[in-house]
Amino acid sequence: MxxxxxxxxxxxxxxxxxxxxxxxxxxxxxxxxxxxxxxxxxxxxxxxxxxxxxxxxxxxxxxxxxxxxxxxxxxxxxxxxxxxxxxxxxxxxxxxxxxxxxxxxxxxxxxxxxxxxxxxxxxLKPPPPPPQEALPRWRRVAEGLRHSKTRDAEAIHHHYDVSNTFYEYVLGPSMTYTCACYPTDGATLEEAQENKYRLVFDKLRLKAGDRLLDIGCGWGGMVRYAARQGVHVIGATLSAEQASWAQEAIKREGLQDLAEVRHSDYRDIRETDFDAISSIGLTEHIGVRNYPSYFGFIKDHLRTGGLLLNHCITRPDNKRTSTGAFIDRYVFPDGELTGSGTIIAAAQDAGLEVRHEENLREHYAKTLAGWCANLEANWDACVAEVGEATARVWGLYMAGSRLGFDRNIVQLHQVLAVKLDERGKADLPLRPWWTA
Known part of the structure; x- marks a missing residue:
C-alpha cells in the first residue's frame, strides 16, 4: 500500500x-x-x-x-x-x-x-460525457414531460433500438430481454426463457381461442408463444426495430392469422374485452405516478373475469423510485423502480384483485449471467456491430445488475390479478392451477 x-x-x-x-x-x-x-x-x-x-x-x-x-x-x-x-x-x-x-x-x-x-x-473541470450518455432528467424537457408518449418513445428508442443483431448475440435465440424462470438450477438460458413464457401462459389460464394483449411485448416472445398454442394475440412496443423484427418472426412461423405486433404505445390500443393481459418488463418504464392510469387501462381492457400478469423489476422496499445515475443516463432514461407493495396497492386501488405474487430475484441473477456469457462469447462481433463503447456499457450494466439481484438491491416480482364481476366473483380455482 x-x-x-x-x-x-x-x-x-x-x-x-x-x-x-x-x-x-x-x-x-x-x-x-x-x-x-x-x-x-x-x-x-x-x-x-x-x-x-x-x-x-x-x-x-x-x-x-x-x-x-x-x-x-x-x-x-x-x-x-x-x-x-x-x-x-x-x-x-x-x-x-x-x-x-x-x-x-x-x-x-x-x-x-x-x-x-x-x-x-x-x-476538476467536468469533461464532456461519452456520446452514449443520455441527457440528465432536467434537460430532457425538449422531449416532453416525463412519461408523456413522446418522451417515453424517445427513452425506449435510446435503449432498445441499438441493433437487433446486437441483441441476437446477447439474448440468444429466444430474443427475450426479461427475467427467465429456471425450472432447475442446471437449465439453460433458452430452456428457462421458454419456461417463463409457459409459466405466464399457465397463470393466465389461456387456451386456444382466447384473446391476449401483451403490452411492452419486446421482440414478441410471449406473443409467438401464445399464438403457437392457438391464442389470438396483439403485442405493442414503442421500439420500431422490435416491432419490425417481431413481425418478421411471426411470418417465419406462419402465425399471421393469430399474432400481431404493433409499433404502438400501449395507451393507443383500442380493442377491449381481452381474456388476459400480460405485461412483462414494462412497468419499470411507465412511472410510479402513472400506476393508477396504467392499471385503470388494464382493467378497462379486460373482460370480466379476465386476468393480468404483471412481471417487473422491483425494489425490496417501497420508499424510493430512482434507478441511479448510471442506469438513468446509459441504460433506462426515466426508468423508475418501486417495491412490490406499491404495485399491488396500485392494482387493487384500480379495482383489480391480486390473487398471487412471487419474487424471482435469483432467477434474474442467473438470466443476467447467461446474457453476460453470450456477450463475452460474441464480444468481437458485438463490438463490430455497435462499437466498443456501447458494448462496454452493456457488460457493465448487466454485470452490475446481476450483482444487484444477488445482493437483494433489486428484485423481480410477478403479480397475478383478476377483474371481478359486479358481485365480487372471480370464478377461479381455490388453489394455484399452474406448475411452478
Whole structure:
C-alpha cells in the first residue's frame, strides 16, 4: 500500500502533491482488496490481487473526480480512460463483486485540500460525457414531460433500438430481454426463457381461442408463444426495430392469422374485452405516478373475469423510485423502480384483485449471467456491430445488475390479478392451477 504524504508539510503549511494512488488511499475507508494503477506511474493495493483498475488518462481522473460514484466510473470506462483488470469486458461481474467490498470516506479537510491542489483546476473541470450518455432528467424537457408518449418513445428508442443483431448475440435465440424462470438450477438460458413464457401462459389460464394483449411485448416472445398454442394475440412496443423484427418472426412461423405486433404505445390500443393481459418488463418504464392510469387501462381492457400478469423489476422496499445515475443516463432514461407493495396497492386501488405474487430475484441473477456469457462469447462481433463503447456499457450494466439481484438491491416480482364481476366473483380455482 502506498504511504500517504499528506502530513508532511513545511513551515508555510504547504503539502506535497499526491499521486493518483495516494488520492485513492486517502478516500478509502479500508485497505484495498484490488490493484490500482494510474497514468502517473503510481499504484496501490495488493500486487497479487486478481482484479484491479487501470486509470489510463488524466481525463479519466477528471471523470472520477467530477462525478463521484458509479456515473464517474462509467464515464471513464465507457470512454476508454479506465480499464478493468482480471475480467473480460463482456462480464466484469467478479471485479464489481470485489468492488462491493470497497468503502469510501470523506478525508480530513487538509487532505481534501491537498487532493484538490494535486488534481489542479484542469482536472476538476467536468469533461464532456461519452456520446452514449443520455441527457440528465432536467434537460430532457425538449422531449416532453416525463412519461408523456413522446418522451417515453424517445427513452425506449435510446435503449432498445441499438441493433437487433446486437441483441441476437446477447439474448440468444429466444430474443427475450426479461427475467427467465429456471425450472432447475442446471437449465439453460433458452430452456428457462421458454419456461417463463409457459409459466405466464399457465397463470393466465389461456387456451386456444382466447384473446391476449401483451403490452411492452419486446421482440414478441410471449406473443409467438401464445399464438403457437392457438391464442389470438396483439403485442405493442414503442421500439420500431422490435416491432419490425417481431413481425418478421411471426411470418417465419406462419402465425399471421393469430399474432400481431404493433409499433404502438400501449395507451393507443383500442380493442377491449381481452381474456388476459400480460405485461412483462414494462412497468419499470411507465412511472410510479402513472400506476393508477396504467392499471385503470388494464382493467378497462379486460373482460370480466379476465386476468393480468404483471412481471417487473422491483425494489425490496417501497420508499424510493430512482434507478441511479448510471442506469438513468446509459441504460433506462426515466426508468423508475418501486417495491412490490406499491404495485399491488396500485392494482387493487384500480379495482383489480391480486390473487398471487412471487419474487424471482435469483432467477434474474442467473438470466443476467447467461446474457453476460453470450456477450463475452460474441464480444468481437458485438463490438463490430455497435462499437466498443456501447458494448462496454452493456457488460457493465448487466454485470452490475446481476450483482444487484444477488445482493437483494433489486428484485423481480410477478403479480397475478383478476377483474371481478359486479358481485365480487372471480370464478377461479381455490388453489394455484399452474406448475411452478
Amino acid at each position: 502506498t504511504m500517504l504524504r499528506t502530513n508532511r508539510t513545511d513551515d508555510r503549511g504547504s503539502t506535497d502533491k499526491l499521486t493518483m494512488a495516494e488520492i485513492l488511499d486517502a478516500v478509502s475507508a479500508d485497505a484495498l482488496n484490488l490493484r490500482f494503477t494510474a497514468f502517473d506511474g503510481s499504484s496501490t493495493g495488493p500486487a497479487d490481487a486478481p482484479y484491479g483498475l487501470d486509470l489510463k488518462t488524466p481525463r479519466g481522473a477528471s471523470y472520477l473526480a467530477t462525478a463521484p460514484g458509479d456515473l464517474g466510473m462509467a464515464r471513464a470506462y465507457v470512454a476508454g480512460d479506465l480499464d478493468l483488470m482480471g475480467v473480460h469486458p463482456g462480464d466484469p461481474y467478479p471485479l464489481l463483486d470485489a468492488m462491493g467490498e470497497v468503502h469510501f470516506r470523506m478525508p480530513p479537510a487538509r487532505t481534501a485540500a491537498a487532493i484538490a491542489r494535486s488534481l489542479g483546476v484542469e482536472l
